[in-house]
Amino acid sequence: MDKSPAYDPSQAGKTDQQTASNNVPKSGERPDQGSAPTSDNWSTSPDRKSMDERPMEAPDTLGAKHKHPILAQPPEEFTGLHLSKPAKVAAGVTAVLKSGAFAFSEDGPVRGTHALLKLNQKDGFDCSSCAWPDPDDHRSVAEFCENGAKATASDAQSDPVGHEFFAKHSLADLSRMTDRDLNNAGRITHPMVLRPGATHYTPISWPEAFDLVGQELNALNSPNEAIFYTSGKVPNEPAYLYQLFVRQFGTNNLPDCSNLCHESSGAALSNTTGLGKGSVTLNDIYDAEVILIIGQNPGTNHPRMLTALQKAKKNGAKIISINPLHEAGLLHFKNPQDFMNPLKALGTLLGDGTPITDIYLQVRINSDQLVMRGIMKCLLEAEALNPGQVLDHNFITSYTTGYTELLETLNNTSWTDIEEASGITRAQIQEAASLIARHKKIITCWAMGLTQQKNGVYTIQEITNMHFLMGAIGIPGAGLCPVRGHSNVQGDRTMGIWERPTDTFLDSLAKEFNFEPPREFGWDVVEAVKALHDGKVKVFMAMGGNMLSACSDTEFVAEGMRKLRLSVHVTPKLNRGHLVNGEMALLLPCKTRIDIDMQKSGQQFMTCENSMGVVSMSKGVLEPISDQMLSEVAIVCGIAIATLGERTTVDWVGCTENYDLIRDYVARTIPGFEDFNQKVRHPGGFYLPNGPRERNFTTENAKANFTSTPYEKHVLEPGQMVLMTIRSHDQFNTTVYDYNDRYRGIRGERRIIFMHPEDMVDRGIKEKGLVNITSHFLDQQRHAEKFIAIPYDIPKGNCAVYFPEGNVLVPIGSVAYKSNTPTSKFVVVTVERVEVPIGTTTASSQVAVPA
Numbered sequence: 001m002d003k004s005p006a007y008d009p010s011q012a013g014k015t016d017q018q019t020a021s022n023n024v025p026k027s028g029e030r031p032d033q034g035s036a037p038t039s040d041n042w043s044t045s046p047d048r049k050s051m052d053e054r055p056m057e058a059p060d061t062l063g064a065k066h067k068h069p070i071l072a073q074p075p076e077e078f079t080g081l082h083l084s085k086p087a088k089v090a091a092g093v094t095a096v097l098k099s100g101a102f103a104f105s106e107d108g109p110v111r112g113t114h115a116l117l118k119l120n121q122k123d124g125f126d127c128s129s130c131a132w133p134d135p136d137d138h139r140s141v142a143e144f145c146e147n148g149a150k151a152t153a154s155d156a157q158s159d160p161v162g163h164e165f166f167a168k169h170s171l172a173d174l175s176r177m178t179d180r181d182l183n184n185a186g187r188i189t190h191p192m193v194l195r196p197g198a199t200h201y202t203p204i205s206w207p208e209a210f211d212l213v214g215q216e217l218n219a220l221n222s223p224n225e226a227i228f229y230t231s232g233k234v235p236n237e238p239a240y241l242y243q244l245f246v247r248q249f250g251t252n253n254l255p256d257c258s259n260l261c262h263e264s265s266g267a268a269l270s271n272t273t274g275l276g277k278g279s280v281t282l283n284d285i286y287d288a289e290v291i292l293i294i295g296q297n298p299g300t301n302h303p304r305m306l307t308a309l310q311k312a313k314k315n316g317a318k319i320i321s322i323n324p325l326h327e328a329g330l331l332h333f334k335n336p337q338d339f340m341n342p343l344k345a346l347g348t349l350l351g352d353g354t355p356i357t358d359i360y361l362q363v364r365i366n367s368d369q370l371v372m373r374g375i376m377k378c379l380l381e382a383e384a385l386n387p388g389q390v391l392d393h394n395f396i397t398s399y400t401t402g403y404t405e406l407l408e409t410l411n412n413t414s415w416t417d418i419e420e421a422s423g424i425t426r427a428q429i430q431e432a433a434s435l436i437a438r439h440k441k442i443i444t445c446w447a448m449g450l451t452q453q454k455n456g457v458y459t460i461q462e463i464t465n466m467h468f469l470m471g472a473i474g475i476p477g478a479g480l481c482p483v484r485g486h487s488n489v490q491g492d493r494t495m496g497i498w499e500r501p502t503d504t505f506l507d508s509l510a511k512e513f514n515f516e517p518p519r520e521f522g523w524d525v526v527e528a529v530k531a532l533h534d535g536k537v538k539v540f541m542a543m544g545g546n547m548l549s550a551c552s553d554t555e556f557v558a559e560g561m562r563k564l565r566l567s568v569h570v571t572p573k574l575n576r577g578h579l580v581n582g583e584m585a586l587l588l589p590c591k592t593r594i595d596i597d598m599q600k601s602g603q604q605f606m607t608c609e610n611s612m613g614v615v616s617m618s619k620g621v622l623e624p625i626s627d628q629m630l631s632e633v634a635i636v637c638g639i640a641i642a643t644l645g646e647r648t649t650v651d652w653v654g655c656t657e658n659y660d661l662i663r664d665y666v667a668r669t670i671p672g673f674e675d676f677n678q679k680v681r682h683p684g685g686f687y688l689p690n691g692p693r694e695r696n697f698t699t700e701n702a703k704a705n706f707t708s709t710p711y712e713k714h715v716l717e718p719g720q721m722v723l724m725t726i727r728s729h730d731q732f733n734t735t736v737y738d739y740n741d742r743y744r745g746i747r748g749e750r751r752i753i754f755m756h757p758e759d760m761v762d763r764g765i766k767e768k769g770l771v772n773i774t775s776h777f778l779d780q781q782r783h784a785e786k787f788i789a790i791p792y793d794i795p796k797g798n799c800a801v802y803f804p805e806g807n808v809l810v811p812i813g814s815v816a817y818k819s820n821t822p823t824s825k826f827v828v829v830t831v832e833r834v835e836v837p838i839g840t841t842t843a844s845s846q847v848a849v850p851a
Contacts, residue, residue, distance in 0.1 A: 030476065030694070031136075031281055031687040033672075051820055052527045055813030058780035059555035071175040072548060072558035072580050074750075074805055076786045079178070079739050081749035081768065083790070089353045090299035090306060090329035090743060111622060115156050115594055118621045119144045122683040125593045126608040126618035128155055128233050129732055130302045131484035133282045133610040136684055145303035150730070150737045154573070155592040158625050159186030161574060166192055166201040175579045179549070179736040179804070182574045188589040189626035196583045206630065206638065209586055214642030216539050216566045216584075223250030223518070225538045227528045230256040230497045231545030232486025235593065235606035235618060237662045238632035239488070241655060242543055243496040244665075245640040247506075248515055248648055252522030256497050257733075258489055259525035260550055264451035264819040265482040266493075268460035272705045274691050274698035277490060279479035280443055281612050281687075286311050287477035289439040293357075294322040294368055294463070295449020295825070299329015299743055300729045302447075302483055306333040310354045320432050321357040323449060324365050324724070325754075325800070326793050328743035330357050359432050364795045365722045366826040367422040369455045369711060371429060372462035374418045377410050378433030379469060390437045392471025399695060400468050402706030409708040421713065423795050441477030442470055447485065449724075452825040456816040458709035465706050473704070474695030484611045485733060491609030494670065494688070499524050508669040513649045525551055526820050529812055532560025541568040541639075543632065544590075548577035549734040549803075552810035552822035553782070570635050575734065576804075589629045596620040597631050600657035604631070607663075607680055609688065615673075616685030633659060716797070716828060720776065721759065723827040725803035725810070734804055741802075746790070753831065754792035754800040763831060765789045770834035773801070775809040775827050784808050786834070799831065 065071055118124030120134050120143040127144060129151040134143060144152070165185065171194070174182065191209045192201035204212075217226055228246045230239065246254055258266070266276030273279065285291070285308045298305040309319065310333055321330040334353035363371055383390040396403050415426050436442060444463050450456050464480060472478040484490050496505060499522035506517040523531055529551060531537050540561070551557050561567065564582030571578065572592050578585070591597055597604045597620050605619035630638070637652040654661045660677050667676040672688040679686040691697060697704045716722070728750060730738035740747045744754075753771060765771055771789050775782045787801065794800060801809075803824065814823045 033687045033689045033693070052523075052530050054530060055778055055780075055811070056530060056533065056556065058777075058782050058811065059553065059559055061555050061783045061808050062785070064555045064558070068558070068562075069172040069175075070579050072554050072576070073808055074179050074576070075176050076751065078751060078786075078788070079749055081752075081788055082747040083768075084745040084747070086326075086745045086793070087328040087743040089332040089334055090303070111156065111158070112153060115152050115622055116144060116149060117141065119148055119152055122616075123619070125620055126487060126616065127151060128487055128593055130304075131487050131490060131611040132302045132304045133612045133614055134616070134684070135282060136614075147301075147303055147732055151732060152594060154183065154735065154737065155594045156622055157184075157186055157573075160189045160625060161186040162189045162626075163203050170199045171201075171579045172199065174574070175576065179576060179734070180738060182576060183735055183737070185574055187572055187625055187629070188574065188587055190628045191589060192587040194581060194585040201585075201587060204586070206628075209588060210638040210642040212584075212586065213541070213566070213568055213639050217249065217643045220538055224253060224522075225536065226251060227253045227255065227523065227532070227537050227540050229525075229528075229540070229542040229545060229547050230254065230492055231543060232257045232484070232489025232492060233545075234492055234543050234632060235488055235608050236491045236495050236615070236666070237606045237659050238543065238636050239492045239495040239497050240662060240666055241633060241636045241640070244509065244513070244650060245636055245644070247509060247517040248513070248640070248644055248650065250518055252499050252501060252518050252520065253528065254497055254499050254522055255525040255528045256489075256492060257486060257545055257550060258493055258498070259820070260822060261448050261485055261489070262451050262482055263524070263821045264456035264816050265446075265460055267819040268457045268464065269480065269482075271699060272461060272464045272707060273473070273480070274696075276493075277613060277690070278481045278611060279473055279690060279692040280481045281693075282308060284443060284477050284479060285309070285481075286315060287441060288312055288317050288443045289441040289477065290318050290320065290436055290443075292320045292322065292442070292444040292463075293330060294444065294446045295451075295453075296445060296447035296483060297323070297325070297327045297329060297449070297726075298483075299327055299333070300727060301485060303329070305445075305483065306356070307335055309333070309356055310335055313354055313356065318358045318435050319356055320359045320361070320435065322361045322363050322368060322371060324363060324795055324798055325726075326360065326362065330360070332356060359435065361424050361428055361432060362795060364421065364423045365724050365798045366453045366455055366714070368450060368453070369459040369462055369709065370413070370418045370421050371424055372459065372466060373410055373413045374415070374422075374424070374426070374429040375433045375436065376462070376466055376469060377413065377415075378430050379437055379466070380407070380410060382433070382437045391469050392440070395471030396468065399697065399704045400706055401701065401703045402708065405708045406465055406706040413711070417713070436466075436470070440470060440472055440475070442467065442472035443477070443479055443481055445481040445483050447483045449825060451482075451819070452816065452821055452823060454714070454814070454816055454823045454826040455711070456821060456825075457818040458711070461707040461709050468704050468706055473692055479693065482611070487610070488608040490611060490613075491607070491615070494609055495666070496670075505670075512665065512669050515649055524820055526812060526815055526822065529553070529557050529560055532557070532563065535563050537563075538565040539568070540564050540566070541570075542577070543570050543636075546575040546577040546734045548580055549575065549807065552807055552814070552824060553812035554804065554808040556812050570632060572629070588635055589626070590632045590635055591620070591624055591629050593618050594620055594622050595624045595629070596622060599631070599634075599659075604633075604659045606633075606659065607685070613688040613690050614685050615680060615688060617680055633662070714826075719830055720828050721797050721799050721831060723773070723775070723799050723801065723806070723809065723829045724825040725806040725827075726800050728802050731802070744792070749788065750802050750805055751787050752802060753787045753789050754794055755789055755831070756794050756796045756798070757791040758796055759799070759831075760789055760791055763833060765831070765833045767791055771831050772834055773809060773829050773831050775811065775829045777811040777814050777828065780811060782809050782811065789831070799829070
């Protein structure tokens with residue numbers, strides 16, 4: 001590592017000292033982004049006419065669990081429900097205690113404390129949880145949240161899952177464990193193989209495992225008979241090598257978790273601002289005058305965001321929250337950091353915390369698009385009453401196109417439609433718009449509550465329209481902020497993990513590595529699942545993640561997985577996706593970010609990109625619990641060598657020995673990464689180029705494009721409701737740490753459906769009554785049995801369940817317009833009570849009644 005062709009260590013101290021202070025933007029200033037052109041991460045090609053739009057037939061959701069001994073869904077047994085009142089305050093002393101408890105219980109106080117103190121530090125490792133950015137300048141001693149502590153404890157777990165564990169447990173046995181118990185079993189310590197006809201995983205050597213993958217890939221009739229999935233937790237260096245290997249192999253079949261989450265953000269932003277990413281920095285959050293938080297639950301999914309919101313509030317910001325549920329993190333926040341300050345600790349302990357939301361619009365699911373139109377209609381009315389004082393006409397004239405068409409769309413949208421669809425009154429929307437109309441420093445944040453709607457892309461385009469009307473982009477304190485849920489999901493796209501690459505990116509690979517990359521677009525996740533189901537795929541490889549449980553239509557995905565010749569899972573721990581396979585499967589245990597990664601040239605580090613485009617170093621701090629766990633880089637390189645042989649032009653051995661070589665490749669092929677090895681060694685990393693942040697809109701017409709979005713009114717039949725899937729508090733994406741959802745008052749159970757009390761009365765459902773849920777799509781039905789109904793503050797006609805338990809109800813053919821993202825936030829369902837009372841069956845008798 002000390003001999004990189006692009007890095008001179010003799011200049012390290014001088015460079016770091018001279019540049020570190022320049023790399024930290026002060027409040028109200030913009031970061032130094034360099035002069036490289038902005039690179040996009042989403043194809044701006046016209047409508048995706050090649051997309052597989054078949055609805056597909058519904059799987060046998062009721063019969064599958066009886067037909068297949070290996071369960072694709074979590075088991076239906078209840079684990080013991082206890083109810084309490086939903087919380088009104090997020091974090092606080094409970095979060096501090098929970099963070100410590102997770103770290104110490106998993107790995108002991110010494111090892112656990114050492115890991116937490118290095119988490120998100122400039123000389124430590126990047127959190128494997130969410131992608132919320134770290135402060136550019138000062139970082140606290142405990143720069144992590146409860147979620148980060150859980151993820152770190154899970155990654156650092158020293159319990160081994162080795163030969164004896166797999167000899168004891170068949171795949172059928174493992175599938176009857178809960179998702180929590182699968183994850184908490186421990187770290188996989190040795191490569192394992194499932195042979196044809198076998199019921200258990202058995203040991204395999206690394207050379208044999210690599211050869212098996214290479215033989216199966218090379219035996220395919222076409223490279224397109226393989227799929228290469230990626231989790232957003234994969235750092236930049238292995239992600240870059242992974243996509244490079246796949247393209248040298250000959251396919252663009254690179255579906256990833258972005259297809260399931262923020263694909264709608266990329267689809268909406270690329271054609272409007274020119275970049276499929278956000279345009280703000282953390283300092284912009286601090287300086288904002290108005291912040292809209294839409295379809296996001298930061299208290300559970302991005303807890304460190306609450307610290308930024310608290311700072312913004314203290315600086316005078318007003319916050320508008322738009323969400324179907326009243327979430328604790330959007331109400332009040334007690335900053336755990338304050339407990340370390342003797343002057344603040346007592347007040348934080350006894351007080352109500354910082355109020356977060358000033359205006360709360362409890363919108364119905366999938367109607368945010370019309371709420372945004374209502375806000376814009378109010379802004380136009382305010383402008384008519386105060387000419388030149390509300391809208392930014394200079395920005396509109398100088399930078400935008402499509403303004404007249406937008407006005408026509410807004411004028412043709414009736415208040416009746418807005419109020420009926422959203423459940424929000426004109427007066428409530430007017431109140432929010434009046435707050436926006438008085439300010440220019442406006443930031444809108446959103447997450448999967450929008451992106452997984454049927455109208456997700458259109459809703460984000462309406463948000464962008466509002467920002468363009470106000471000129472609230474490209475100035476300090478203003479802009480667009482999609483909040484990513486995986487810590488490097490944005491970086492993976494930047495590194496080339498996507499199925500529809502631009503010719504510019506492929507041309508750069510061709511020039512650097514002297515080969516012709518495939519130009520045919522590959523399959524995204526939904527298309528890949530359909531191809532699996534059609535029997536077109538023989539080999540499935542996953543760099544982390546759990547596509548079975550993350551994707552919609554669980555049993556449909558499982559049917560496709562069972563047709564495979566070989567599944568390859570690069571993973572540190574077990575999950576349900578490792579159990580549902582075809583003829584053969586491999587478990588290849590990898591190191592996590594917390595593990596020290598020693599290679600021939602010394603200890604290595606990797607890099608990650610956060611939600612705001614900062615690329616920083618991540619360096620492990622704990623000794624791996626097994627010498628048989630390889631780094632993700634080593635695993636990719638081993639498979640590439642075994643598969644490509646003499647056909648490759650990449651120095652895979654050199655990349656394994658010294659990760660600086662990988663960064664040199666990146667620097668020469670991806671704009672914004674020039675001098676990568678030098679810049680990333682600056683404390684805190686560096687900002688990637690961001691055109692919209694500088695009002696440089698790199699769309700095809702070099703303009704910020706207003707969008708006139710279509711709107712489809714969805715009419716429900718009598719008795720039908722709209723369901724959305726959500727996460728619990730003790731969960732991160734598909735990883736379940738425990739059975740609790742503290743802020744919503746749920747403990748000990750996950751098979752829950754949240755319903756409006758009147759909807760329960762209408763259906764004769766009592767509190768904690770058992771129900772079955774049926775989803776309706778076209779003429780298809782999908783069923784989920786044995787959920788416990790809980791009355792909750794949710795709009796009438798809406799309901800919610802946790803995922804992955806609820807994914808079985810989401811049809812594979814129900815996707816967001818344009819982005820092809822599964823509509824996990826728009827599922828039409830009916831809910832029926834189970835006639836057998838609680839207490840009369842073995843399963844239901846486990847439901848505990850709260851004291």
